[in-house]
Amino acid sequence: MRDKLLMAYRSIRERRTRSILTVLGIAVGIAAIVSLMSVGYGMEEAITGELTGYADFIGVFPAKITGTTYVELGSFTDRDLKDVQRIGGIKEFSAMTFDSAEVEYRNKRVPIFFISGDTKELESMYVEPVGLKEGRWLRENDYKGCVIGDRVANDYFDEVVHVNDKLIINGEKFIVVGVFEKASTLYASDIDPYIFLTLRATKEALQTDEINYIMVRVYDIEEAEEIAEEIKEAINDNHGLDDFANAMTMGSMIEMMGDVFNIIRGVLVGIAAIALVVASIGIMNTMLMSVMERTHEIGVMKAIGAKSSDVLSLFLLESSMVSLVGGVVGCVLGAVAAKVISLGAGTALGIEFGAVVKPEVLLGGMVVAMVVGVLAGFYPARKASRMSPVEAVRHE
């Protein structure tokens, strides 16, 4: 075996440039798979890891969600809110409004989304993880105060908005009491473009009391699904519809995101697989050329007593060695690329996440490289082993 390895190594070295290019082909294919999967896992972990901290949450919307479309069906009524609060097992309850309004600052008007709700609930959801850069958080009786996200402060207007500046929201003057830090986590990053108001402010100043989001926290996570069902039934009964309300536990959201990530990963791996197919055609080509060039040598080996299986194993060994090296180089490149990509993407999107290079992904990469090597090497190797010695020897 040691000698066969040595012989295979020699003939690889003999065709150094071509071998290096082939190794590179495999390496790029494997690196693509490893890096894309690792970035995918990193993203998933960043998001679901964060969401797991909110595992006792149930979100209730008056909307139909199918796939990625969200169709809002109306507003929750006071009766809905009371009925939901009556359901057992609920620790905290908070009704919120999501809407958009026209906001003016120093003569520039922009439509901006706002969130209003129970200040304590919002605080635990957003202020704790993100933090305030300036000022303070809303108080329940802040009638005309608001807290703004990072992009509202820095990007939307010609000038940067600070605490104590005045914004005109739907014609009403509001004072900025606080400015959020730039959200650096994936989940909470959607607060950057928002304005936060108290419920009283939206009701009295903006004259909307549309409640289109209810947030519930349960005592026991195990009961979350059951409670979500009860909430849905109670609200649907009030509206006489089957599918007015949609109550999602954080668990099912994580699951849904898991599905989405599986699809994303599938697509990424599919793209990488194309690279790998190209690489394996490369190996096959290299090996076929090698067989053709060495027809004479194969003939000589057979003439001096090599069995077909000897020739087959020599050539298979050669292609496996090339792909093994390609696999190792690919895994290393892939792991490094994953770190670089996640760092770059994290900086560009302003979020913190690191690629997760799983050992099973590396192992899988190696296995794929070897399988590709053996499969792509098999046809040329068999061709070599089946040559008639006399014809092969005659070949110059």
Place this chain on the structure above:
Amino acid sequence: MIRTENLTKVYQMGDAEVYALHDVNLEIQEGEFIAIIGPSGSGKSTLLNMIGCLDTPTSGAVFIDGIDTGKLSENGLAEIRREKIGFIFQQFNLVHTLNALENVALPMFFAGVKRETRLKRAEELLANVGLGDRIYHKPSEMSGGQQQRVAIARALSNDPEVVIGDEPTGNVDTETGNTIIDILEGLNKEGRTVVVVTHDAEIAARVGRTKRMRDGRVLD
């Protein structure tokens, strides 16, 4: 030792059938040194390839040591080539990526001989053909005569009973040719059967028996 029975090889050239060998009946005794001579295209090399188990006949049979080679599997033929026959080619046919020592050890490698044993034996064989100081040279670093001597050492590596040479002096100068004939003669004196195909009158004059071929037939 070697016997052919109505050995025939036909090549299809378009519509025409070309008889490279036509009912060849030849018997070579153990320990004999025989030269097969004849013009180009007379079928000498084809006959040699049949005897060397490199090629299969269209009809007829080749017996080596009493074994009908036509009944052997591909692996069986490989075994005969490896164990019973040493082949020397006109073009030397060394593996150019391997050095002299490794080339000589190659048949033993295919025979499954242990590394230490085969390298030691290869070294001895190379010393016997006067190349003891060239064992780590690649074929490209050696003259034609040296390469042919490596090829002879390789042919002997599994201690075959039969040595077959296809114009072994055809690609070397006269002096080297004489050395190679000396070596072959020595092998014959050790008791090996030696069969050569040659254009070389020198060889023909020195061997025990010559057989003339023409148009695929052995002449009496």
